[in-house]
Each structure stands twice: as C-alpha cells, then as structure tokens.
Amino acid sequence: MTATALIEACHELAQRGWVANHDGNLSVRRPGHGYLVTPTAFRKADVRAVDVLVVDDSGAVQQGRHRVFSEWQLHRAVFNARSDAMAVVHAHPPYASAMACADRRLDPCFMAEAIVSLGPAIGWVPFAVPGDDQLTDAVGEAARMNNSALLGQHGVLSWGSDLTMAICRMELVEHLAKIVTLAQAFGGVRTLDSGVVRTMTEKHIKAGLAAPDLQR
Ligand SMILES: [Zn+2]
Secondary structure, rough: OOOOHHHHHHHHHHHOOOOOOOEEEEEEEOOOOEEEEEEEOHHHHHHOHHHHHEEEOOOOOEEEEOOOOOOOOHHHHHHOOOOOOOEEEEOHHHHHHHHHHHOOOOOOOHHHHHHHHOOOOEEOOOOOOOHHHHHHHHHHHHHHHHEEEEOOOOOOEEEEEHHHHHHHHHHHHHHHHHHHHHHHHHHHOOOOOHHHHHHHHHHHHHHHOOHHHOOO
C-alpha cells in the first residue's frame, strides 16, 4: 500500500463527514519497513503525499517532517494483537460516535448480513485518557476478538487487511449505528434468534473475515 492510498483514505474520511477539525488518524503496516501514518494536527482534507510519515514500532519518525498523532499507541495495540491487520483507521462518524459518547454499546446481531461481514460483535473500549496504558490494553483486547471497536466517549476504531477493508468496516459500523438510531422510532431493533446468529457467525468465519480468536 502506498502513500497515495493513505491520502485517498484521508480525503474520503473528510468527504464523508466522519471527521471535523484535526480529527482522525490512519496507519498502514509495511512489514520490515515500519508504518505509513498520518501527521498530527492536519485536517484530513488537507493531507498530501509529502505530509505522510514513516514511523517505527515505537512511533519514532523515520521519515517526514511532521509529528505522529498522539493515538499511535492505539494503532500499535491493534497491529500487535492482529498479525492479519495491515491498516487501522480512527474517526468520529457521527451516529456511531453518538452511541459511544452516550455510553451505548453497538451490537450487530439484528441484521444477518452485518454479522457475516463484521462478525457477531463490535468491540467496546471504556473511556480512558489518551496515553493511559489501560486504554492501550483494552484496544488490544478488543482487537483480538473483533474487527472494529467503539471507543467510549470518543469514536470508532476499525482495522483490516488493507485500508479499503478498514474503511468498509467503519462504514458498516456507522450504518448500523444509524439504523439503531432510526429504529428507536419503531421501538428499537430486534435481535435475531441465537441460532441465526450462530449460522451467520459460521459464515463470517468461513469467509475468512473473522478475528483469529473468534475462530477458536
Ligand atoms: Zn479521536
């Protein structure tokens, strides 16, 4: 994956209204060559190829003239927990972030297709101030079992085998959060029978989309 893909993903987050001000950060793992990451304090609409950084595991900048974002530890926690994750995306899509900020969990088990694509659960990471080790540990824990997570009082983190997959997962999380919100007008979403959830989870695993810990 190249810096161009990272830039396009930055611009997509901005176009979709998933970030405001300097919100959001993205990273791509390049085995043996560190990580391509977005610089801190940039509007995602304004990031250009020349602004992209290369950092090592510790977040030290190897290439580039800007500083790395402060949430790098969260991205690294995902990469450490998931050898299959090659890209991590963080943003504040409004419906999913509204749920996270209201301390509400998001459960995909009301829509069969969503379980196949995303898995039977979305991770939940309780709020902690950025930089707190507890937050990093909780993100790693969420990554072992899930393909995305709501960050309490904050936003959404998603990951995948490339940037497109990480963004697709965030898109689905946001879509589900919107449906949950709209369904409130009709008494709320109804959870599928446990047998259906099991069948769809098996399809999710069979499709090679599941977190390794879910397959055990
Ligand atoms: Zn954020």
